[in-house]
Amino acid sequence: MLDTTPEGIVARARNDGRAALDEAAGKALLAAVGIRTPRSKVVADAEAGALATREMQGPFVVKVISPDILHKSDAGGVVLRLNDGEAVAAAIRDMAGKPAIAAATVEGWLVEEMVPQGREVVLGGLDDAEFGPMIMVGLGGIFVELLRDVSFRICPISRDDARAMLDELKGVALLRGARGELPVNEEALVDAMLALGGEDGLLVRFAGQIAEADLNPVIVSPEGAVAVDARFILAANDRSRTEARSAAPPALDTFRPLFEPKTVAVLGASTKDVQIANTFIRRLKAFGFEGSIYPIHPQAAEIEGLPAYPSLGETPEPVDYAYVAIGAQRIPDALAAGRGRCRIAQVISSGFGEVAEGRELERELVEKARAAGTRVIGPNCLGTYSPRGGLTFPADAPKELGRIGIVSQSGGLSTDIIKRGQWRGLRFSGLVTMGNSADVKPHELVEYYFDDPETRAVGLYIEDVREGRAFFELLRHHPAPKPVVILKGGRTALGRMAAASHTGALAGDNRAWEAMATQLPVALVSSVDAFIDALLALQHFTLRPEKPTRSVVLFGNGGGASVLGTDAFADHELVVQPFVGEALARLEAMGLPPGTSVLNPVDTPVRTLQEKDGLIAGEILDTVLRHARPDAVAIHLNLAAFVGRGTVDPIGNLFSMIEEAARKHPGTSHMALAMRSDGSPELDETRRVYRARAAAIDLPIFDEIPAMAQALAVVGRLEQRFASLGRRRRRA
Numbered sequence: 001m002l003d004t005t006p007e008g009i010v011a012r013a014r015n016d017g018r019a020a021l022d023e024a025a026g027k028a029l030l031a032a033v034g035i036r037t038p039r040s041k042v043v044a045d046a047e048a049g050a051l052a053t054r055e056m057q058g059p060f061v062v063k064v065i066s067p068d069i070l071h072k073s074d075a076g077g078v079v080l081r082l083n084d085g086e087a088v089a090a091a092i093r094d095m096a097g098k099p100a101i102a103a104a105t106v107e108g109w110l111v112e113e114m115v116p117q118g119r120e121v122v123l124g125g126l127d128d129a130e131f132g133p134m135i136m137v138g139l140g141g142i143f144v145e146l147l148r149d150v151s152f153r154i155c156p157i158s159r160d161d162a163r164a165m166l167d168e169l170k171g172v173a174l175l176r177g178a179r180g181e182l183p184v185n186e187e188a189l190v191d192a193m194l195a196l197g198g199e200d201g202l203l204v205r206f207a208g209q210i211a212e213a214d215l216n217p218v219i220v221s222p223e224g225a226v227a228v229d230a231r232f233i234l235a236a237n238d239r240s241r242t243e244a245r246s247a248a249p250p251a252l253d254t255f256r257p258l259f260e261p262k263t264v265a266v267l268g269a270s271t272k273d274v275q276i277a278n279t280f281i282r283r284l285k286a287f288g289f290e291g292s293i294y295p296i297h298p299q300a301a302e303i304e305g306l307p308a309y310p311s312l313g314e315t316p317e318p319v320d321y322a323y324v325a326i327g328a329q330r331i332p333d334a335l336a337a338g339r340g341r342c343r344i345a346q347v348i349s350s351g352f353g354e355v356a357e358g359r360e361l362e363r364e365l366v367e368k369a370r371a372a373g374t375r376v377i378g379p380n381c382l383g384t385y386s387p388r389g390g391l392t393f394p395a396d397a398p399k400e401l402g403r404i405g406i407v408s409q410s411g412g413l414s415t416d417i418i419k420r421g422q423w424r425g426l427r428f429s430g431l432v433t434m435g436n437s438a439d440v441k442p443h444e445l446v447e448y449y450f451d452d453p454e455t456r457a458v459g460l461y462i463e464d465v466r467e468g469r470a471f472f473e474l475l476r477h478h479p480a481p482k483p484v485v486i487l488k489g490g491r492t493a494l495g496r497m498a499a500a501s502h503t504g505a506l507a508g509d510n511r512a513w514e515a516m517a518t519q520l521p522v523a524l525v526s527s528v529d530a531f532i533d534a535l536l537a538l539q540h541f542t543l544r545p546e547k548p549t550r551s552v553v554l555f556g557n558g559g560g561a562s563v564l565g566t567d568a569f570a571d572h573e574l575v576v577q578p579f580v581g582e583a584l585a586r587l588e589a590m591g592l593p594p595g596t597s598v599l600n601p602v603d604t605p606v607r608t609l610q611e612k613d614g615l616i617a618g619e620i621l622d623t624v625l626r627h628a629r630p631d632a633v634a635i636h637l638n639l640a641a642f643v644g645r646g647t648v649d650p651i652g653n654l655f656s657m658i659e660e661a662a663r664k665h666p667g668t669s670h671m672a673l674a675m676r677s678d679g680s681p682e683l684d685e686t687r688r689v690y691r692a693r694a695a696a697i698d699l700p701i702f703d704e705i706p707a708m709a710q711a712l713a714v715v716g717r718l719e720q721r722f723a724s725l726g727r728r729r730r731r732a
Contacts, residue, residue, distance in 0.1 A: 006032045010206055010234070019234055022065045023072075024110055026230035030215070033195045033202055036226045040112030046092040050085030052111045058083050059114045062091045068104035070231075075100035081114065115228050118221030119175055119184055123196055125155070125203040125213040127235060130468030131512045133207045135197030137162075137189075139171045140217040147171075152511040153519060154472055155197040156204050158728055161519060162193040168518075175220065184220040192218060192225045211235040251447040254375065257320035257343040259430050259448075260389040262291040265312055265342065267334060268325030268349075269295045269303045276348065277325040278304060280383065280393060288399065289390035292317065296334075312338035321391070322374075323383065325349055328361060331379070332368040340373040347379035353436045354380050366439045381435030382411025385418060387428065388454065394418050402427025403456035404535050405449035407442050409434045409463045410489070413528070417461070421532050425691045425701060426539060429455040437464070443471035450478050457482055457538035459531060463489040468512070475520040481725070483538050483718045484522045487531040488513055521721040523714045530710055533702060537711040538718075540698040541670050545723035549631040549670060549716035552576050553624050554601040554705075556636035557609060561676070562601035565636060565705040572713035574632075576600060583627035590619065600628075606641050609650040617650070618657030625665040632712050636674040636705050639683045651690065659697040670715065673701050674708040 003012070009029045013021050021029065027037040041052040042065065053060055064077030072078050076098040079091040092109050095101055120140025128134050131154050138150030151165040166172055166186065177183035196213070197203045203210060212233040219226050248254070264284065268277035281293060281304045294315045295303035302308055309315050312322060312334065319342040324331055328351030335345055352362035362379065369376045377384070383393030387401045394415045404426060408414040411433045418431060429452060432445055442465055449455040465471050475481055488510065517524045525531050554565050554576050566576045578599045579587065587598035593611065597603040602620060609617060624633060635658075637651060658671055675690060677683040687701070694701045702708040 004028065004032065006202065006205065010209060013234060014209075014238070018067055019236075020067070020070065021230075021232040021234070022067065022107065023063060023230060024065060024108075026232045027227070029202065029232065030195075030227050030230055035192050035195050035215075036224060037230070038112040038115055038226060038228060040110055042108045042110055043092075044108055046089035046096075049092050049109055049111050050089040053085040053088055056111070056113050060084075060088050061112055061114050062088055062095070063110045063112075064095055064101055064104075064106060065108045065110055066101070066104045066106050069100065075104075077101055115219045115226045116221065116223075118219040120217035121175075121189060121220050121225070122150070123192060123213075123215040123218050123227070125197060125210065127203075127208065127211050128154075128468070128512050130465055131472055131516070132469040133197065133203035133210075134512060134515065135165075135193065135201075135203060137165050137169070137193060139169055139174065143169075143171050144216075152515045153197070154512060154515050155207075156199040156201065157193065157197050157519075159190060159194065160724065160728070162190045162198075164518065165193070166190075182222050185222055185224050186220075188225040189218070189220050192227070209235055209238055250451065251444060252451045255344070255445065255448045258346075258377070258384060258389075258432070259386045259391075259452075261320035261391060263294065263315070263317050263320050264289070264291060264391070265294045265296050265309075265315060265319040265322040266303075266325075267296045267312075267322060267331075269297065269308075271297070271300045271303055275325065277323065280323050280325070281306070283392055283395055284390070286395075287390055287392045287397070291320075291390070294319065296322075312342045315341070318342070320344065321346070321384075323348065328352060328358065328379070332361070332365045335365070335374050335376070336368040336372050338372045338374055342372070342374045344375050344377065345369060346377040346381065346384060347435075348381060348383065350380040352379045353438060362436065362438050369439065376439035377432060378435040379438060381409075381433035382414060383433060385414075385428065385431040388430070393433075398422050398427055400427050401454060402429055403454065403539050404459060405429045405445075405452065405455040405457075406431035406459045406461075407434060407445045407449075408432070408461040409437065409442070410461055411435070413461055416528055417459075417532065420528065421535070423688065424532055424536060424703075425695050426532055426536050427695075437466045441466045441470070443467060443474050446471070446484065447474055447478065450474075450480065450482050455482065457535060458484045459487070459535050460484065461487045461489065461531070472516060472520070475516070475522065481521055483543060483722075485531060485534045485538070485714065486513070486517075486522060486524050487526070487528065488524060517717075517721075519721075521718050521725060523718055525710075525714070529707065533707045533711040534714040536700045536702070537670075537672065537715050540695075540700045541715055542667075543715065543719050543722060544631075544667065545719050545726060547631060548719035548723060549712055550575055551630045552632045552634050552712065553628060553630040553669075554634050554636070555604065555620065555624070556601075556638075556674075557604055557606055557641055558636070558638050559597070559603050561636060561638065561705060562603050565634070565674075565709070566601060568706040568709040569634070569712075571706075572709050574709060574713055574716065579628055581627075583624065586623045586627055587620070590616075590623070592616070606650075609654075615653055615657065617654045618660060621657055621661040622664065625661055625668050630669050631716070632670040632672065634672055634674070634705070634708055634712065636676065636708070638676045639686060640676075640678045640680075652693075655690075655693055655697060655699070658699055662697070670712065671699060672708050672712060673699055674703070674705045675701050676704060 024042045043049045060082040061080050069075045082088050122138045124136040133155040138144040143149040149170045151168040175184050214231040215227045295308040297308045300308045322345040325348040352358040385392045449458045595605050596608045675687050691701050
């Protein structure tokens with residue numbers, strides 16, 4: 001008996017060696033999961049086609065069924081609006097004579113009822129190389145062909161996700177009754193989206209088996225949603241069966257030797273020349289590493305004033321962390337020599353999977369390290385920086401333990417992040433360079449930071465996430481995820497699969513990352529400066545999912561700067577709304593000097609800020625927080641305007657006022673400061689001094705108003721994502 005379950009339909013196509021389901025099988029698959037399709041019948045010839053119409057209601061459509069024809073319309077294999085059986089038979093005879101069809105293997109003809117008019121929608125899916133199944137929705141016709149008006153999500157999606165996808169479409173008003181037309185049955189469309197990409201949807205059930213799916217078009221009307229055409233491309237190899245993995249030990253236990261090593265082995269230091277490994281030993285000493293350092297060298301008795309040992313298996317104590325900078329060919333055996341006595345090895349050397357000839361060597365490296373009980377970070381990286389463990393690879397890195405954990409696939413960029421972040425007030429709980437990520441994957445270190453009580457937020461510089469599905473599931477299911485900021489490299493060069501469908505063609509190189517940032521507490525940024533600014537805000541702010549940041553009070557000196565600042569916040573969908581009511585009345589009653597505006601932006605010239613020895617700012621802040629209660633107060637100061645303007649330091653007093661306001665109105669508003677300089681060494685140094693003072697009161701300082709606006713926008717989006725995640729978990 002023919003198996004008509006979804007599994008049976010897909011298995012039959014695979015057993016027949018098909019690269020795709022024919023349309024009849026595709027529609028049977030949809031019907032099996034509750035997605036409506038037109039009434040139809042597969043016939044063998046023109047005469048059978050005419051007979052089939054007696055059991056259906058016209059008008060009719062006829063389509064060729066052939067494993068050799070993927071795009072039927074291009075081959076002339078689709079005829080619409082046929083009124084009766086005679087017209088159906090004539091259409092089949094005519095199509096059979098077309099060159100592309102005559103040259104193909106024809107397995108039959110699909111005769112079906114035409115669906116009444118409605119709005120055309122495209123539903124689709126693909127098996128993303130990094131993140132697994134993804135779903136797409138878009139408006140059909142010109143909207144998907146030319147305007148690319150589509151929305152993507154990583155599966156599985158929830159009902160809220162499906163509705164949010166529709167909200168993102170530029171033409172969504174056409175579904176909701178634009179120009180007096182009746183709105184379509186949007187819930188029926190959402191049901192179809194869930195049947196395709198929900199928790200038990202086709203794309204999830206057949207992950208690794210369905211490479212691409214196209215339901216194009218789906219006709220949506222007030223009566224419901226009907227899939228008129230269905231195309232399912234099967235994966236060349238069934239990737240749905242994966243090896244079961246044993247439960248991993250807690251991430252805190254696995255990576256504590258990396259962030260808090262008591263013993264460090266160094267492979268690659270020389271007695272003659274200053275190699276990178278020698279430099280690493282010297283920087284460890286200068287940074288204040290308090291544990292034991294064991295240089296590993298086959299002949300030397302001493303290196304950098306320390307006793308040397310022939311191998312990892314011969315050190316006086318087991319090794320927590322090994323820094324490996326020897327020739328690539330020697331490394332697998334060097335790690336194997338540890339024989340269970342080395343917990344983590346970070347391989348600095350290149351010559352592995354980043355070049356074609358090194359891929360087999362990289363596999364050997366991982367295999368021998370695992371056999372020896374060693375986890376490998378890298379290869380092809382620079383090192384790890386951990387203030388708590390006294391571990392560093394850059395020179396003169398800050399020694400204070402901070403709140404920001406970093407994972408980076410670029411060593412050189414990591415040095416930029418540490419040093420540029422240092423001058424901007426950023427402090428780190430750790431930073432690990434990953435290189436090729438041959439063994440330890442980025443998501444494993446993200447999990448460590450999630451579990452680490454010292455870390456408040458996580459930053460990733462990523463080019464190839466490796467095991468992206470595991471990364472997505474970690475963010476979805478971790479009991480206490482933390483905000484993640486991602487600086488994505490190679491956004492336009494991932495080289496996705498050759499697309500055989502609209503969905504594949506529209507997926508682009510960055511759609512999965514953008515989708516993840518709409519589904520989970522993740523923010524994408526596009527520059528190192530934006531990365532540092534966002535993490536700086538997260539270092540100091542406690543996120544408020546119950547009150548996502550949107551309304552902002554802009555307060556500072558410089559009318560033009562305030563106007564441009566208002567525009568900058570609007571660009572990031574944050575609102576600087578003029579005061580009304582009690583807040584405005586109380587600010588006006590303060591009788592501030594001429595030239596002051598209290599509408600929001602609150603424009604306070606230097607003369608105003610010098611009132612009451614600079615303490616007037618405290619009264620303004622108290623009034624704003626008490627009566628306007630904005631989501632954020634964004635303060636901006638032009639340092640050059642204060643030069644030579646009296647003996648009072650209104651900026652110094654402002655810090656005291658901000659600290660006092662935060663104490664009196666806890667949790668009311670995020671407060672941030674843009675401290676603008678003219679670029680002179682004197683003012684840049686002044687700003688640096690103020691940054692140190694601001695850090696003590698958890699006040700982030702930005703160089704310009706637009707940077708502050710962008711960072712606050714990131715905070716607001718993350719708060720929204722945490723709120724959405726909380727709602728989803730409560731419903732579950």
